[in-house]
Amino acid sequence: MVRFSVEITVSGGLHARPASVLVNLLNQYRSSVKMIYNDKQANGKSILSVMALGVKTGDEMTFEVEGVDEQEAATALRSLFERNFAI
Known part of the structure; x- marks a missing residue:
């Protein structure tokens, strides 16, 4: 398992566009990815x-x-x- 933290620097946070870019990138890989933010977790x-x-x-x-x-x-x-999510 690889675990690391990042600071969100994209303007507006993880709204629809950057979230979509993130999800599309991760779906190219077979590994599972857990996101942890405060007391919440996400796929x-x-x-x-x-x-x-x-x-x-x-x-x-x-x-x-x-x-x-x-x-x-x-x-x-x-x-x-x-x-910074530039494609």
Whole structure:
């Protein structure tokens, strides 16, 4: 399992567009992805689950990636945040 935390820097937080980009990226991998924010958890491959977290700009959240391609998925996920969701 790969576990890491990120600060949300995308303007407006994880609203529909960045949540969609995130979910589409994660669905390219076989590993499961758990998002942890405050006392809530979400399936990173579900748009409704991600948006229900209500993550805002400046908030910190944790990801747990587990599966056969966890390293690749975690690297892609970190890169997405480093690029501030630029496609």
